[in-house]
Amino acid sequence: MLTGASVKNIDMSVQVGALTLQNPVMPASGTFAEGLARVFDLNDLGAFVTKTITHEKRQGNALPRVAETAEGMLNSIGIPSKGLDAFLADVLPFYAPLCPPLIVSISAPTADGFARLARDVSLPGVAAIEANISCPNLEADGRAFAVSPETTAQVVAKLRYATSLPLWVKLSPNTTDIAAVARAAESEGADAVVVANTILGMAIDTETFKPRLGNVMGGLSGAAVKPIILRMTYQVARAVKIPVIGCGGIGNAEDAVEYLLAGAAAVQVGTATFLHPAVMPEIIAGLRDFCARRGFARLSDLSGALREPAEVAVGENAA
Amino acid sequence: MLTGASVKNIDMSVQVGALTLQNPVMPASGTFAEGLARVFDLNDLGAFVTKTITHEKRQGNALPRVAETAEGMLNSIGIPSKGLDAFLADVLPFYAPLCPPLIVSISAPTADGFARLARDVSLPGVAAIEANISCPNLEADGRAFAVSPETTAQVVAKLRYATSLPLWVKLSPNTTDIAAVARAAESEGADAVVVANTILGMAIDTETFKPRLGNVMGGLSGAAVKPIILRMTYQVARAVKIPVIGCGGIGNAEDAVEYLLAGAAAVQVGTATFLHPAVMPEIIAGLRDFCARRGFARLSDLSGALREPAEVAVGENAA
Amino acid sequence: MTIVQPRKAIFPRPVAEQALAVLANDPVNDDYKHLVLQAGQPFTQAQPGQFFHLLCPSGDGLAAPYFRRPMSCYRADPQAGRLEFLYKLAGRGTRALGGLHAGDSLNVLGPLGKGFRLHPDWRHILVLGRGVGLATLAPLAEAACASGMRITAILSARRHDLVMSAERFAAAGADVLPVHDDDGSSAPENLHQILEGLVQAGNAPDAVFSCGSNRLLRLLQDYGRRHGIPGQVAVEQQMACGLGMCFCCVRPFGDAAAPEHRRVCWDGPVFDMQETHEC
Amino acid sequence: MTIVQPRKAIFPRPVAEQALAVLANDPVNDDYKHLVLQAGQPFTQAQPGQFFHLLCPSGDGLAAPYFRRPMSCYRADPQAGRLEFLYKLAGRGTRALGGLHAGDSLNVLGPLGKGFRLHPDWRHILVLGRGVGLATLAPLAEAACASGMRITAILSARRHDLVMSAERFAAAGADVLPVHDDDGSSAPENLHQILEGLVQAGNAPDAVFSCGSNRLLRLLQDYGRRHGIPGQVAVEQQMACGLGMCFCCVRPFGDAAAPEHRRVCWDGPVFDMQETHEC
Ligand SMILES: Cc1cc2nc3c(=O)[nH]c(=O)nc-3n(C[C@H](O)[C@H](O)[C@H](O)COP(=O)(O)OP(=O)(O)OC[C@H]3O[C@@H](n4cnc5c(N)ncnc54)[C@H](O)[C@@H]3O)c2cc1C
Ligand SMILES: Cc1cc2nc3c(=O)[nH]c(=O)nc-3n(C[C@H](O)[C@H](O)[C@H](O)COP(=O)(O)OP(=O)(O)OC[C@H]3O[C@@H](n4cnc5c(N)ncnc54)[C@H](O)[C@@H]3O)c2cc1C
Ligand SMILES: Cc1cc2nc3c(=O)[nH]c(=O)nc-3n(C[C@H](O)[C@H](O)[C@H](O)COP(=O)(O)O)c2cc1C
Ligand SMILES: Cc1cc2nc3c(=O)[nH]c(=O)nc-3n(C[C@H](O)[C@H](O)[C@H](O)COP(=O)(O)O)c2cc1C
């Protein structure tokens, strides 16, 4: 046990498979870029996660690409990408002088495409690969890889073969049984799972009668989704042994603590950075204070420390 | 086209299968009871939907049963039920002198249980049955009937055989492909689908390290879920020919218009009634004003009037 | 089928939701504030023990709480057109209430629930309350006074200077007995002696009333059982709808072996003391 | 692996997020308000054409908008410690801004984006703006004046009394030419004549600047192309992050057949006029 005075001595590091992070807070893919360096010291972060890249050049989706909702946002940015070569030439060097490990998020329309891109980005300076398998699988009628355990297993198996870097698999919440999908990823050799990408949603402008997104549907993120993704994090953490990285609606240190208690080893922060660009270092500071106040010498002891009720009435409907 | 002056003449009625409702606004199951009669004239509503009833007596879930979230709430009320006999003796007579049609929501742990209850409540004074198939299916390892097209088809087929009343099937959003589930309900003879029940979620008290619900997990509802359920309503409305009733996060007339534009024939209002008990008559008045302002002589012409972008970039990830 | 034609309403509608103007919101002490709203009917028809459901504003840079917050009616004055609350600054919602100023408005729903029942035969009642429970009991004392009953009011607090509303009980003609933690007078044994003293003096109450403390509830349950004195207690429970619709506010009542779940907002918040498990 | 030890920051950090005190928020006319904030560095370092991202409060009983709202810097005064905005009451966010009073605070992020560039060789610039676009151009005129440039400012408005900021342009030593819809002087043909008149009089500007109107953009693009005059334009686009992270604010630039998507918040909001498709 700790006294409040020892706030400086708290061990904030967490272990995500073979990687040790100096703290559990990192950006979510697609919600981070070099611009943040103008606001705070990027070396404070636990890790970096790039916007998802693809092999080929892509424009991204039709405008408008974002819409506000109740305590959340919809996006249909798509994956505008300058392609692999531009990534290697322009983006990778930016991170070279920085300390936190760099996680490169990748996507492809086929399992083989995923494998090829994973191989091609397995380079010095890249600490891990995050496979964003929420993208449409061209070999399965355009359904996302991540919606079924079978297609997840297929793509993860090929990825595992293609790279020896730590492999994180980012799951989709748009599925019936995310724990089953996580188990599939684990059994094919994923080193960690990220829970989760955005939840498919929609909004309509009642003046114009048009969808608020040019792409009609898009992904919901932000505070509104936290209860849903937190539940999935809890379910996945109980289903797998590999580390779980929680991601959905985290906007302050308390939110991050909820994810840790539910079983996450680390967390990613997305939308909140759009509203408060310095929110990640604030969350790191808040986690340190929380540990000090509650007497945790090691932050990682919070992971999975949820106190479950002794007896929960079973066989009951949630609603 | 209409002039603003003719607001009184707008035809607010909607057709849900064989049933004509005087307007499209009704309560969501479990968020309505006799208590509302103290606040407004219940005869103003389009229909009544009862709290889900079961054959046997049930206590409901452990406390706490509700928790606040960002623009939403979690509930794990469960289905406290005094049983069928008490329902017939106490609840049914309350609605007898009222005009709007009464929809009775039912639940059971097996398909046969559903069928038996449907038969037993097919009584004079009951206008339709809403089958809440989000409850755990004891014959499928406790997974909800509504998460798969197969189990949905099984229970709907038995229900269809058991009653000649209009049969509404209330779907669960906790599934990968709700349009496929809706098609299964349609093909087995459902007269309408309700989209949707609550989304499974969770919240943790960071002071006590305990889940905020006695039942650990519970259903998320309220404004936060609107983008998700609106998207599902849109997907289901494009997949089936039977009427779709939208239900999720509706809190004002604009929200209701969004659901109608997305293809709903009628809407249910739940959580918003807890915050503003007179919200349903306000929504009805707001819909009338909207039709007048936008020149719709018949409210039902709003259903499915979404203007889709001519061309939507395809093959792109939502996030 | 043809379009259903609405008929005349067949139920009375004694509950309203309305934004009311704040007239005052002053601190009572460090922890409590007193909120005065301008109100008409049906708000000022509230009976002792009934409550209102308040839509708290946003405060402290936090978004407004999603649920309403239940609050006992501290005073409803139809003549002056006022509705009053006495509340403790607890969490997010009540702290946001604390930020209201005269001229602001507050959305209020009510009156709700079933209040205290005073039997016309009773001549003498005893109220025993502590902390914010006194806010609930003060209007009861006044109603009893108006019905010509005698009132004994035991008001418990941590310190002498924290007893709230003593003057209101006194003005209602109550025999006021303040008891405190700092001199030990609020200890169960002392309260027990006071209560027994009333019986011994032939001054036993016809009914006893309490609010908001399990310790006091158990004390009075025991007292009532031994002397055959009926009692009522106002209980608290987290609420969402406040109108009996959601079943989140249930508590066990009656037979301890097979208790019955009742809704605090609809069947209460005032219950028969002997049927109440804890509050 | 061992724990990574943070090293010294290697990037400058010219952007801050901070709650600033409101000094004034007065109406300019029915549609526009002028907001004055108390601000230190880096806020008052904003260059002409740069913008801030404002976290609007809740207003009118509506919850606060989820996204920030981009707003051009109307004036940044490091001496006085002030940051000013001129804004139009448009939708939910700007209406909520309109409800701020002196003493309130507003969370501001910035300065952001790339502003106008003034080439040291230029001796005479022309600015052509309308409506709220003038808010963006006024600081540019002052900067040009400080660099010893001559300024011709054509200020367009619906009515004579709606021309905003004319005095600021005049104080910057600009030749101010107000044009209006009500006397037809703001019509494209008339603007065309004014612009050509400058060339004919040997008074052609070295560069032209505009903001916020497609019609004016097209006019100046044509003018610039025909006479070889470079130009810059500040464009608007819906923004989420404001820092180049989300790619929601992209617009097509350059080659019409194969345009390149650039981020307005990061690559702009000021762009080369000839590369801009519309704004
Ligand atoms: C019928 C009734 C009458 C009441 N009368 C008074 C009164 O006159 N004066 C007064 O100060 N308090 C009264 N209370 C308690 C008051 O409702 C709570 O203090 C208040 O809800 C706390 O809200 P919060 O946001 O400040 O606290 P938080 O702890 O942030 O609230 C979180 C959630 O728990 C609920 N909650 C927390 N404490 C209580 C509680 N004690 N009772 C019910 N729900 C709770 C809240 O309503 C909210 O849903 C009464 C409660 C009930 C049920
Ligand atoms: C770089 C830049 C500088 C600007 N400078 C000014 C200024 O100095 N004064 C001024 O009055 N306005 C300025 N605007 C426009 C201003 O941002 C919008 O009027 C404002 O965002 C509208 O928000 P709202 O909530 O009132 O409207 P709503 O219509 O409710 O907004 C809905 C959404 O659309 C976005 N949006 C709506 N209109 C615009 C717009 N014209 N540009 C960008 N996003 C928009 C909002 O930001 C929000 O995300 C500027 C815009 C940009 C991009
Ligand atoms: C604008 C935007 C762009 C995103 N782009 C990506 C992406 O390229 N790859 C990816 O895996 N997830 C992407 N996401 C999803 C986020 O990484 C994250 O999973 C999601 O937003 C939930 O976290 P949050 O609620 O903290 O934002 C994006 C999200 C947003 C809002
Ligand atoms: C407290 C509560 C109890 C509910 N009980 C039931 C129920 O008994 N049966 C059912 O089908 N749905 C039940 N629901 C779900 C609602 O009917 C509705 O589907 C959901 O709340 C989404 O709508 P909303 O966002 O408007 O609340 C309940 C919801 C809440 C909040």
Ligand code: FES
């Ligand atoms: S609060 Fe909803 S039933 Fe009591």
Ligand code: FES
């Ligand atoms: S607003 Fe996010 S990239 Fe421009």
